[in-house]
Amino acid sequence: MIWSLQAAPDLTDKQFAQWSKLLEDRAGICLSDQQRVFLQTQVTMRMRELGQTDYSQYYNRVVDGVSGMIEWAVLIDRLVVKETSFFRHRPSIDFVRGYLQNQINNKTLKGSFDIWSVGCSSGEEPYTLSMVLNDCFSLAQLDPYYGVIATDISRAALGIARSGVYPQRKVEMLEPHVRQRYFKQLENGRYQIDPELKQRVCFNHANVLNINEMPGIDQNVIFCQNLLIYFRRWLRHEIMNAFVDHLKPGGVLVVGLGEVVDWSHPDMVRAPVDDVQAYIRKAAV
């Protein structure tokens, strides 16, 4: 019987440790022992596609030079959780809306308003932020002057994000006026994001572990939700520290509620909001 029809052999403890270490070293993602079946399923599915039968041989293939990097790009997409939705955490989105609205009202907005969505998955989060910023500028009858940078480690997720086309189930929970304003229904029933909104969002492949190597402009808002939870506590803190260096004075860092505990930074103060975990960078003195 060929291997593809047989049950996959179980990962040994040693093999599980080896694969987990690779995932953590390269992507920061720390698997618990309960996720062994998940890891095994994803790895064996990929091995089947390649006609490979031996975990160790496949491991060597993944870590071998340039071709290994290409294989890694395929595998990592299978190992990350990409769940997301439009307006996923409303209080955090409303916090960003209020933050920009205040700057518009107080006339303290200087230059363009820049947001970075870190771990943007298939694009729902950065497009949501783009809708909110667009709303704020049009309410104030100002020309929209903003940009959204959206990064993720999964090339497949970025492909969906760049297409800006979503199935009906992804948009049906949106308020009808939002759907009408920012989406067009295609003949095949899918929904396409408004082109003007789309051109405001720049998608890039990036691993947040390499944050210190990321060039680019400082941000008014860094929005990072449902990503740091997969990392060890010390790594969450390191990345939070690095985020601070990418913020403009007065800029805000918004993370998922409860995703980072016991973190503080001399340049940051916690925003006094109950259901949002946000930190404001102190203005330069």
Ligand SMILES: C[S@@+](CC[C@H](N)C(=O)[O-])C[C@H]1O[C@@H](n2cnc3c(N)ncnc32)[C@H](O)[C@@H]1O
């Ligand atoms: C659960 S999704 C969250 C999506 C969105 N932020 C939200 O809250 O709805 C987590 C995303 O983080 C990405 N990710 C995981 N590890 C990463 C890393 N080391 N660097 C960049 N992105 C990563 C995954 O590919 C995935 O798209």
